[in-house]
Amino acid sequence: MQKLFVLDVTPSCCRIVCQGEWTHAFVSSVLGAKAWGEVKQKAVFDFSQVLSMDTAGALAWLRIKKELEVRGVSVEKVGIPKKMEKLISLCQTHSRHSLKTTPPSFGFSEGFVVLGKQTEVLWRAFLSFVSFAGGAMYALLKTLTKPHKIRFRATLYHLEQSGLNALPIIIITALLIGVVIAYQGAVQLEKFGANIFIVEMVGIAATRELAPMIVAIVIAGRSASAFAAQIGVMKITDEVDAMKTMGFGPWEFLVLPRVVALVVAMPLLVLLGDGVAIFGGMLVARGELGISFVEFIDRFQETVALKHIVIGLVKAPIFGIIIALIGCYRGFQISSSTESVGKYTTISVVNAIFWVIAFNALFSVLLTELGI
């Protein structure tokens, strides 16, 4: 590493011959040098041998000068080329700062402040979501009175994107869920010789609870994130504002097609999920317990009440509304930074899955208490 200065100390004066490249690649050695401690009373910097200097070099010198002056050393510079002199004075005028950043202190009482602020943030988020959901409902009612305003093409597009294109993943997950319940059930039921009860087990669990849940979770992962990201990017590129200024409501153009698409798609997907999950159960029942398909279906018709399937199908559009509203709502929260796209897309999925599970639990308790 090159040496950037040579100290020449005499009792009354310290002459510092600067040399080499005073640039950002090298000046760190100047800043940390212990030699500055030896400089007393008077320092004369000779710049005539400096090869080049950049802003880092200029600032480093200014910093050393300041340190020395604080200690009562008078500082002079000699032999400095005009350009460097100018550079130093440029750096000097721009390096004075009035703002001092003080790290915030954090104590016991500040904890309450944070708690209060967070509570308020949560409360406001809740209110704004309620008002968003209200806005969507209002827009829905309004368009129902003027059916020609319904965006059929956009709705069909989202039906395809969120419904049709989700079929493969829905089929695979539902089949696996059916297989897994039946498999675990088969081991236990075989111990009691109650093999045939596999039909009720798979039939009721899948249609009433598991198929709607699994479908909702898959759709939340696929579509809530997609909705949030699509709307968010539209917001960043000012598309949403352009719509508003042209008198197209974001509700009718962006939110309703997505909500309606999921409301329509979800029951259909759940119905498919029911069928596939039961088929998965049938496969295991035949393979592990020796129950033929015909036996399984006979028993299914006898023992699995229609209400279980209906309950599953009734929950589906509600899950659809939850997922679409949360996806869109989080999308509209995305602001001008690209980072917020990632943030709110993630939040939309987490929120959608949470609320689907929470509503499912609510239904479960409510319906069981009502004896349905």
Add this chain to the structure above:
Amino acid sequence: MMVVVDNVVTAFGSHVVHNGVSLHVNKGEIFGLLGGSGSGKTVLMREMILLNQPRSGRIEVLGRSLATLDEAAKQALRLQWGVLFQFGALFSSLTVLENVMIPLQEYTALPRGFIEEMARMKLKMVGLPEHAASLWPSELSGGMKKRAGLARALALDPKLLFLDEPTSGLDPASARGFDTLILELRELLGITIVMVTHDKDTIRDVLDRFVILGEGKVQAQGSYTELMGTHSELMKRFME
């Protein structure tokens, strides 16, 4: 010579953008790339900074021929130039100050406090108010984003600075301020500057030399006064 472009051909699919473009930029010069929309000014600049590759022809930057460089040489070259993108291209996950600090943190051994001081100085140099340092890029106006982007481009005191429409979207006073700043930087730091611009005041007052691109070729090359004489019709289109 800081930049040499020799007989460059660029095409996207069947669309030919450059069909044999040649130019050179001298040391210490402020050089302009002019031309109508779609004439390939920005593409040419992107080729100079290793973001795009020409189909054929040779580009030399700071004495190195770009086509033959390996990754290490490219990296070394990248540290010697600064680039200001049209909309600043600040990293949105970092504050303005951190945006300027990051090249210094990654590529120098300077202590953190000093880096912060340098970054604040650069921000002040480009004319940003002090409170802007702690803001996020999304909180800045278009002009402030450009200034912050310039501060970041200047972080490592580059020898060569590429500016993509530095004054577009700025109000006239800020645009002239930006021009003065560019002239001052060239004067004090000895930077060579290559810029894409449409701004007629910048063309007249700041550029030493420029080329006008059109129809895949260099239509004219020279200084403002020269071209006003020889290509007055062409110049009129830009200066109106």
